[in-house]
Amino acid sequence: ARRGLGLGAVGARGAVSGPLSGWAGPGRASRRLFSTRNILVELEEGAGVAVMKMKSPPVNSLSLDFLTEFSISLEKLENDRGCRGVILTSAVPKIFSAGLDIKEMCGKSAEHYAEFWRAVQEMWLKLYKSNMVTIAAINGNCPAGGCLMAVSCDYRIMAENPKYSIGLNETQLGIVAPFWFKDTMVNTIGHRATERSLQLGLLYSASDALKIGIVDELVPEEKVLNAAAATMSQWLAIPDYARQISKSMMRKPTLDRLLTHRESDIQNFVSFVTKDSIQKSLQMYMESLKQRKG
Amino acid sequence: ARRGLGLGAVGARGAVSGPLSGWAGPGRASRRLFSTRNILVELEEGAGVAVMKMKSPPVNSLSLDFLTEFSISLEKLENDRGCRGVILTSAVPKIFSAGLDIKEMCGKSAEHYAEFWRAVQEMWLKLYKSNMVTIAAINGNCPAGGCLMAVSCDYRIMAENPKYSIGLNETQLGIVAPFWFKDTMVNTIGHRATERSLQLGLLYSASDALKIGIVDELVPEEKVLNAAAATMSQWLAIPDYARQISKSMMRKPTLDRLLTHRESDIQNFVSFVTKDSIQKSLQMYMESLKQRKG
């Protein structure tokens, strides 16, 4: 009999259904919206796909409020059996996210820094281990923490605009990307490219990002969301359960490393950011940003 | 003196011989054949190279019998000092191997599933840690377990036939590739490509497989075996002992991971495959294969 496990799969995907083919009930077609100050969620109930739009002008900085809302919104979708996939994108023109909000790292108490850092960790833990299909629709600049969000998704589509760049550029600011930023980057582009990237704080143009593998696909700017939706439907054709286990198998060791060292990672951040020299640098940097704005 | 370890090696390979240059005795030129129901072995004693031909039509499914014969044949060659390299290929047109035999996973006892899974493990352990040079001559479709066999060899040559594909496509069937399939794939194409590949159960065309590194070389279909033999003679020019230690250094941590978790891996498989929902899916899938056949 022609009964090899793999062969049939070549053309017989439809043969497997029922218990393995996912959560979404049939025939529901309404759209649900919910929004916080910084995040707008549009859930297409028929497709089982949500679009999470970051809407915190001017640059979608990851403030404590932003991060908290992000984690709550994502968890809400995670627990919604009608949602199987999330497209993460920006509602602010020209920027995906500029990363961590420096204001949360300047002139505050050690307790505040610890709370902030825990929220950064929580955002990443929730996004990187999500059971949903996660696709980043990168429609603007994507440095530092913005890049972390993108590389934590399952797939990345970037606007082919030569003005946009992406990368973990912390080193250029005298800041060090924590080990789990590094781990996520190694999982995406490998050890050597990450080593060079982190040492130099490199920002890659969209086309270089594609070459080195930080993003998976470039499309014209106006087509980023449509391309993300098309890719999403390909990913949702895969039985959820097997896809989720496969994803978890790949990512669990990296997630566990932070879970094991979570408190010491917070302590590291607090003791780093409370240094006089670092506070001075960050304040000078904030001043320079204000002047550029003005 | 011109005595750097590396420099001489540039042109002086012939200088090292005697104790380091391998096992094969000189001047033996006969051919030995041995065959089981599913595997035909042709050992060229002069070259010290065996060709293992999988001959279980229609699709070289990895049944319990097949796997047992495979492991015994490979061990026989391993213990034969006259054999230094193995070329693994198919005697069935258009298919290398379709992977695990679904019939072994349907309607049988838990004991049977455990025995079957142990045989799958054994095949991989023997192939991945082989002291011989192992080359896959991929002359047909190569999904799932077939792909595992191929990526467990030292080198892969595939027929450049656009109809053939290769990949770990288990997810498309609602099945999850076990962690050691995943590990072997990560060792071959890296973390990111494996993550995407496993989540989507991707099958790659021969040319895409070359690009992503699942195979090392494409040749016209009728030249696959000759190309494998030519590559084999290059590999056999290397002193066996140093090559074997180098291979073991690269693969031992991956092998040890399964050896350490072998029993729990069997238990995982048994408890997965005995689920009602999985049995139902596999039976539906088998029905669909029968109908395609008819």
Next chain:
Amino acid sequence: ARRGLGLGAVGARGAVSGPLSGWAGPGRASRRLFSTRNILVELEEGAGVAVMKMKSPPVNSLSLDFLTEFSISLEKLENDRGCRGVILTSAVPKIFSAGLDIKEMCGKSAEHYAEFWRAVQEMWLKLYKSNMVTIAAINGNCPAGGCLMAVSCDYRIMAENPKYSIGLNETQLGIVAPFWFKDTMVNTIGHRATERSLQLGLLYSASDALKIGIVDELVPEEKVLNAAAATMSQWLAIPDYARQISKSMMRKPTLDRLLTHRESDIQNFVSFVTKDSIQKSLQMYMESLKQRKG
């Protein structure tokens, strides 16, 4: 406020200075030379960059003396707050380094072999963990231990001369690259390329080395040093402290593996090299080198 951590970095590198921007004092412009028998060091105090020139004709073999001088010279620079980067190159035409000196491995006592191997380890430990920016200016052949030195630097520029090659070719001589050579190579070109490379003892032409990622850049032979200096000034634009922590984060696990197993690694080498069969092979190999020389 426009206060994302990453965004500002896009164009505002100059904003961070003071405590984070490095060690070099301003306005010093003299050049210091110091030299041992095998190593010449030229330190440009204004730039904070040293050029280490290996000058042990005919092939810069890594003898015990050479290695000891190398480690001492590097440590001297490491402890010099006026030196932030090192360019490693050769003063001998057509050869970067031919690797370990076979004379140190032939006809000596077990104590000598142990001392020699410890010196090889020490060279690698110092180079791979250096806090300085390390750039290899590969102006000649670069096999075996020479390749190890190169891949232990932060960046590699090679002369695009088709006669030069680079690679860990130990296996071709019946010798096995130790696990930390292997680890360094995996960190540079990944698992699969390393596995093939070590099993076959591959030497890559400059252009193949670029393709596979052993080197980062090719330039005409006469421009290697200038290109290295230009790259160095880009790397030195990054704040030292953040770059050093990032580098250490990437390399510490690999360094720790040798530190943990240092004594057993020495024992392995001694028991390997004292084997009669290996001594015989190495002596034959040395004879063949002498004849080629004559």
